[in-house]
Amino acid sequence: MKRRLLLMGLAGLVLLASCGKDDEPRVPDPIEGKWLLSEFQLTNAPVEFTSWEGAVLPLGQLVSWENYQIEFLADATFKRRIFLPGADSTDDGVWVKDGETLTITSNDSGAIEEEYNIESVDEVELIWSEAVSLRLIKDAVADTLTQAYVDTLTDEEFDALFVPVNITLNYVFAK
Template sequence: MKKVLCLLAASMILLSCGKDDGPVITHEMGSWDLDSFILTNLPAEYSNNEGRIFLVNQISFGGLVFESYEITFNSDLTYERSVGVPGPDIKDNGTWELDGDDLILMSEDADQEEEYRVEQNEDDQLWWSIESQFSLVKDAIADTITQEYIDTLTDEEFFDLFDAVSVDLVYAFERQ
């Protein structure tokens, strides 16, 4: 009888250890709309642009401009994303993971994961960032250049004023 009770107790312990604890509940869960982009962590000679805010449709990614960006994080650690662009929207599904301050998105359609750093995660705000290259004009040039001078430049001379600068590009989301 003691052997039977011991086996029953051991099996109950094993069953309770293997039992699913249910869905994960975190602040990130739910639906989010991208409100704007923010430039942060700029080199000193480009600091005039620190904290500069761009609306969703003001930045081009390889010639592609976002019209909207929505993402939903589900409790089963899956996500659905829809990015509005000229033409058909880009739809994407996959899994997500929050590892400390790192948000990792693993798309069903892509071979590599996207990793973002969570910058703000409170109330109805979710901000994440990724290191990115941005075309900027040095502060010393921007502070002294005039529109009259710019009007005299060829397109090539104008684009030569810009440098590729490594920045943190913050995606600022608001809860739907």
């Protein structure tokens, strides 16, 4: 009888020891979920363009997107939908997060791999960035402009006020 109790006790310990470690729930990556692009923000402006540092740009001001949604799924795939005036664009593919680098690869033929730097991510906000070249007005020029003067310029003269500048474009998403 003692032997049978001892064997049953050992069997119970073996069962308990085999449970647990493999059954731990997977901790989701904070990037997982559905995100809606709310705005763009400019950072790392060169010295001649410091008035642009931290500038917030709504979607329609920088690109013709009316809305941009992306969902990162736990199986490392994504679904994306971009709302354009008069049309929508959808795609899907895979995503990889390696440290602070996010790589998005669409399944669409001819699509290029997109790579972003993750600036921050938590339960409610995701900010990723990329280096871009934009046409901006230098601070020294902007400081001297008046609306009366701008109203006298032709489109070509006005466009000539803008020069290419390398800057960081932050994409600010809300969950």
